[in-house]
Amino acid sequence: MANIKEKNTITKPVDNTTLEETTQGEKKTEIIREPIFKTNNFNLWYGDNHALQDINLTFNKNEISAIIGPSGCGKSTFVKSLNRMVELVPVVRTEGEILYRDQDIFEKKFTVEELRTKVGMVFQKPNPFPKSIYDNVAYGPRVHGIRKKKVLDEVVEKSLCDAAIWDEVKDRLHENALGLSGGQQQRICIARALATEPDVILMDEPTSALDPISTTKVEDLMQQLKKDYSIVVVTHNMQQAARVSDTTAFFYQGYVVEHDETKVIFENPRDQRTEDYVSGRFG
Amino acid sequence: MSNYNIQEMIQKNKSNKGAGFEKLIPVILLIITSISVLATIGILYTLISQSLEFFNRESFVQFFTSATWQPYSSEPEFGIWALVMGTLKVVVIATIFAVPIGLGAAIYLSEYASERAKKIIKPILEVLAGIPTVVYGFFAINFVTPFLQSLYSGISLYNAVSAGLVVGIMIIPMIASLSEDAMSSVPNSTREGSLGLGATKLETTFKVVLPAAISGIIASVVLAVSRAIGETMIVSIAAGSTPNASLDITSSLQTMTGFIVQITSGDAAYGSSLYFSLFAVGMTLFLFTFVMNIISQWVSKRFREEY
Numbered sequence: 039m040a041n042i043k044e045k046n047t048i049t050k051p052v053d054n055t056t057l058e059e060t061t062q063g064e065k066k067t068e069i070i071r072e073p074i075f076k077t078n079n080f081n082l083w084y085g086d087n088h089a090l091q092d093i094n095l096t097f098n099k100n101e102i103s104a105i106i107g108p109s110g111c112g113k114s115t116f117v118k119s120l121n122r123m124v125e126l127v128p129v130v131r132t133e134g135e136i137l138y139r140d141q142d143i144f145e146k147k148f149t150v151e152e153l154r155t156k157v158g159m160v161f162q163k164p165n166p167f168p169k170s171i172y173d174n175v176a177y178g179p180r181v182h183g184i185r186k187k188k189v190l191d192e193v194v195e196k197s198l199c200d201a202a203i204w205d206e207v208k209d210r211l212h213e214n215a216l217g218l219s220g221g222q223q224q225r226i227c228i229a230r231a232l233a234t235e236p237d238v239i240l241m242d243e244p245t246s247a248l249d250p251i252s253t254t255k256v257e258d259l260m261q262q263l264k265k266d267y268s269i270v271v272v273t274h275n276m277q278q279a280a281r282v283s284d285t286t287a288f289f290y291q292g293y294v295v296e297h298d299e300t301k302v303i304f305e306n307p308r309d310q311r312t313e314d315y316v317s318g319r320f321g
Numbered sequence: 322m323s324n325y326n327i328q329e330m331i332q333k334n335k336s337n338k339g340a341g342f343e344k345l346i347p348v349i350l351l352i353i354t355s356i357s358v359l360a361t362i363g364i365l366y367t368l369i370s371q372s373l374e375f376f377n378r379e380s381f382v383q384f385f386t387s388a389t390w391q392p393y394s395s396e397p398e399f400g401i402w403a404l405v406m407g408t409l410k411v412v413v414i415a416t417i418f419a420v421p422i423g424l425g426a427a428i429y430l431s432e433y434a435s436e437r438a439k440k441i442i443k444p445i446l447e448v449l450a451g452i453p454t455v456v457y458g459f460f461a462i463n464f465v466t467p468f469l470q471s472l473y474s475g476i477s478l479y480n481a482v483s484a485g486l487v488v489g490i491m492i493i494p495m496i497a498s499l500s501e502d503a504m505s506s507v508p509n510s511t512r513e514g515s516l517g518l519g520a521t522k523l524e525t526t527f528k529v530v531l532p533a534a535i536s537g538i539i540a541s542v543v544l545a546v547s548r549a550i551g552e553t554m555i556v557s558i559a560a561g562s563t564p565n566a567s568l569d570i571t572s573s574l575q576t577m578t579g580f581i582v583q584i585t586s587g588d589a590a591y592g593s594s595l596y597f598s599l600f601a602v603g604m605t606l607f608l609f610t611f612v613m614n615i616i617s618q619w620v621s622k623r624f625r626e627e628y
Contacts, residue, residue: 123517128435155519165510168533178518181528227514234518 072099074238074268075120080134082112082119084127089115091293093134097238097285102260102269104283104300106276108315111289113272114162117240120270121157122150138238155182158236162243164223166215166230171198171207174215174226178234193233201229202259221252228259232267239263241271245278257282276316280304288312368607371600378594384601388566390575392584392595399598401605403564407481407574408609411556414485414570415492415549420542422489423496427538430497431504432526443498450494458558461487466559479561479573487559488552492545499544503537504530536624543617547610553578577606 075097082090090112097103105113118124120136122143136143143153155178166174175194184190194211198204203225207218215226224244231239241260245253260269260282273279279286280300287297288311296303296312307313314320376384379399387400426446430439466483469476476482507530515525531538561573562583575583581599589596 121517123513126513126516151519151521153519154517159513159517161510161513161517163510165508165514167511167514167529177515177520177528181515181518181520181524230514230518 073097074099074139075270076137076140078135078137080119080136081132082115082124083131084115085129089292090119093294095287095294095297097268097270099268100264100266101284102264102271102282104279104286105270105272105289106274106279106286106315107289108320109274112292113289114242116289117242117270117272118159120238120240121154121159123154123159125150155234156236157238157240158231158234159240159242160224160228160231160244163247164220164227166218166223166226168214168216170212171215171218171226172211175229175233177230182234194229197229197233198226200232200263201225202255202262203229219252221248221255224248224252224256225259228256232263236267238268238270241269243272243274246274253278276304276318288315290315365607368600368604371597372604375594375597375601378597390564390580392598397594399594399601400566401577401602403566404575404577404580404602405605406566406568407556407560407564407579408550408576408606410481410568410570410574411485411488411552411560411576412546412549414481415489416542416546418486418489419492419496419545419549423493423541423545424500424538426493426497427500427504428526428531430501432522432530443501446494446497449490450498452491454491454552454554455558457487457491458555461555461559473571476571477561477573479559479563481560481570481572481574484556484560485570487555488549491552491555492549495545495548496541499541500534500538503534503541506537507533536621539620539624540617543613543620547613547617550609550613551578551606553582557582577602581606 073096075095077093077095080090080093081088093116105117107113115124119132120138120143124130124132132144138153138157141148167177169177172194175197176190179190179193184193195204195208198207203222206222207226215223218226224247228239228244245256248256257278260271263269271279271283283300285298286300286303288295288303288307288309290311296307296309298308302308303312304316307316379397384399384401386402387398388402388406389398389400390403391398430442434442461483462478465487466476466478466480469480469483511529511533512525515529516522520528556576556579560576560579562575562579563573564575564580565572580602584595584599589599
């Protein structure tokens with residue numbers, strides 16, 4: 039598990055000593071702090087309720103960006119805005135820009151399907167389809183026209199391996215995914231998101247429905263995934279944010295109070311409210 | 322301090338309640354429940370015993386193998402296939418017509434319609450389910466048949482197409498409403514899982530929602546088909562009374578139910594073969610719907626998906 043004390047300076051990527059595969063270090067140094075998501079004065083309303091106010095945030099490639107804040111502060115709404123899932127609520131209205139690799143995601147020519155293929159999502163409650171484990175993981179590639187069994191077999195195995203669940207399910211790939219435990223289901227959902235090889239993975243409180251052991255597994259997994267993906271994670275659990283993330287944004291009542299290195303947020307926050315929240319005085 | 326002593330009043334009232342009455346309730350309810358069970362047993366007994374009487378008089382083999390139904394002839398022939406084919410023609414036409422429309426409506430209502438549209442359309446569909454079937458029969462012969470004849474003059478006044486289409490219209494609300502229930506009960510998180518992977522709404526509907534709701538959908542279709550098999554008024558009015566086993570859907574035919582209506586409203590002499598044939602046909606009809614019920618129960622167990 040990551041330890042914030044081992045974190046390097048701002049310009050260098052996090053060196054996670056608990057991981058064995060540090061060989062990709064050179065690759066990482068080339069892509070230091072490349073912004074992947076940038077929001078410019080992003081506002082969102084649910085009907086008359088101004089749920090997100092002037093959000094200006096930047097998330098970087100190959101980092102885990104945590105979003106913390108009390109219930110109802112808009113953190114889930116925000117993360118769902120990044121892949122436009124928030125638009126499934128009919129009364130939602132947005133203003134401002136969200137740039138994904140310098141491209142406004144609300145632009146007409148950038149379809150929502152295209153965006154969601156690049157920006158995968160793992161939900162709060164494990165939501166595997168009532169299908170076999172194999173069909174769950176192969177779903178994304180199949181939807182995007184990949185039919186060859188050889189390719190699918192490989193993708194399924196790789197995704198399940200990357201989601202650290204291959205060994206547990208390799209002998210029952212064709213059993214219903216709903217027969218697995220909650221923690222396993224969540225890792226199947228992560229594998230399902232990985233199968234389309236997205237660029238970014240959004241996680242909306244991915245461990246809130248899981249027991250501590252499964253939570254640890256998912257957190258370890260996030261550290262592994264950081265090498266190849268950028269992760270934005272919403273969490274209720276401050277220890278989790280402190281353990282896994284590189285940067286942390288603190289949301290409060292629909293706006294961003296503070297966004298900084300996780301270490302700064304937890305050890306030396308600038309805003310009194312941040313300090314109160316991370317020290318557990320409210321929230 | 323209250324002027325009343327509530328506990329005392331409760332004790333007093335309690336003694337007024339007959340303790341025996343409370344014990345009698347389950348007995349009364351059991352009797353009430355037994356009425357429907359006994360009625361079913363009674364009807365089955367009548368059907369079976371009278372059918373046996375029929376088979377005492379007429380050939381069992383002929384009944385199930387012959388396709389000629391000529392109960393009035395001097396040498397009557399009772400071949401059930403003529404009536405079964407009539408029923409099947411109407412049911413197949415009704416099913417082919419109703420399943421796509423009913424499912425389409427269910428998909429629209431469950432996946433695409435706004436709350437407002439749903440609120441308006443669903444009650445209308447349910448009104449359709451409440452129209453008396455005799456009205457549908459009139460609709461078939463006074464409206465659908467002339468319309469079909471204007472398209473293709475080879476269609477006779479009584480035919481399978483018109484009856485089949487109108488039976489189809491009758492069962493659409495059943496398929497639509499029950500399938501919509503099945504699809505709506507698929508949790509939204511499942512849809513989000515699919516949309517979140519970049520699937521379109523249509524892909525999500527067909528690859529995730531429909532498969533997840535399949536047991537309810539199949540059950541609704543099976544139920545609707547049994548309803549079509551047992552449908553009587555529409556086919557009595559619009560399908561004719563010419564038993565035949567041909568595959569021709571433009572000419573007059575007779576269904577099992579149609580035959581029963583014709584004979585019971587006419588004068589089948591008690592004790593004649595014709596009279597007993599009613600029960601044999603009724604028994605066959607019962608077997609059909611019974612098998613459909615079994616299928617429906619098996620299907621909903623087999624394909625049930627737990628969330």
